[in-house]
Amino acid sequence: MRAVIVDCAIYRDGRRTEGPSDFSDALDEARATGDAFLWIGLHEPTEKEFDHVSAEFGLHPLAVEDALKAHQRPKLEVYDDSLFMVLKPVVYEPESDTVTADELMVFIGDSFVVTVRHGEGAPLHAVRVRLEAEPEVLKHGPTAVLYAISDAVVDHYIDVAAELQVDLAELETEVFSPSGGGGTRHSASRIYTFKRQVLEFRRAAGPLSAPVSRLASAGVPFVHEHSQPFFRDVSDHLTRVNEQVEGLDRLLSDVLSAHLAQMGVQQNDDLRKISAWAAMVAVPTMLAGIYGMNFDHMPELRWVWAYPAVVLLMAGAVYGLFRLFKRRGWL
Structure with missing residues (x-):
């Protein structure tokens, strides 16, 4: 079981504390104190490995099924004992000009956070290190973790969108340059491949707008009432990303039409x-x-x-x- 547990820690008053090695005892300790929470991170657990975790934390069977099977759209679901959110971090490989979307599931409850990661693109280690360096933020409990993860994923979207913008400018130069072979079939293949990468990015970023907007509104269970401005900031950044992605898609369609006309x-x-x-x-x-x-x-x-x-x-x-x-x- 320890092979799939990336990290497990109790946070009290915004600071990491040593706790029991078994996460079941650690959860009991966090609930007993009342001002602490447990954050456990898992990487691609099997059904058998995750059964013990879901039983201890009281996770809903439908959410557990989604977390195990992956291949989910970004979404936010509220259950009796927990809040379940799916995010799709993206990884951009500049050498091959490919965009790959991984999956990240987050469960938050009264005194716990459970993260389930599929793929290598989820920036959870960096998020945990950053939060541990900001105890004032961690004092807000599981909501702070959910905000930090959402913020990190969306900020990385911005970086990927900027990289794609640069690549699109290079592609436009190749297509429309008098000596760049704008009339070759290779250019059409590059445009189509690039459009596929933008579509993959769009599938990750677009559906996330509704869950983040919901977190920015009042009345969401297990979410701190004073966290709305922070999630609104994430929503604003995500809106900007989606506008950039839509612009990239339109420009690619125009470039392809112009190339075919050429x-x-x-x-x-x-x-x-x-x-x-x-x-x-x-x-x-x-x-x-x-x-x-x-x-x-x-x-x-x-x-x-x-x-x-x-x-x-x-x-x-x-x-x-x-x-x-x-x-x-x-x-």
């Missing part, structure tokens, strides 16, 4: 050039075909200057067509 224009230019050269080749071919039929009654076949005259006619016709196509921009 491809169409380039193909038309290529087709006009091919048609122009085909027309210039057709004139001498036609003349050569006429004089290659070897009819007896073709008086010019016996003229002395017939051959150079026909050659000059071919050259003149081709030169005239070349000047015409050049003036009209086909060549």
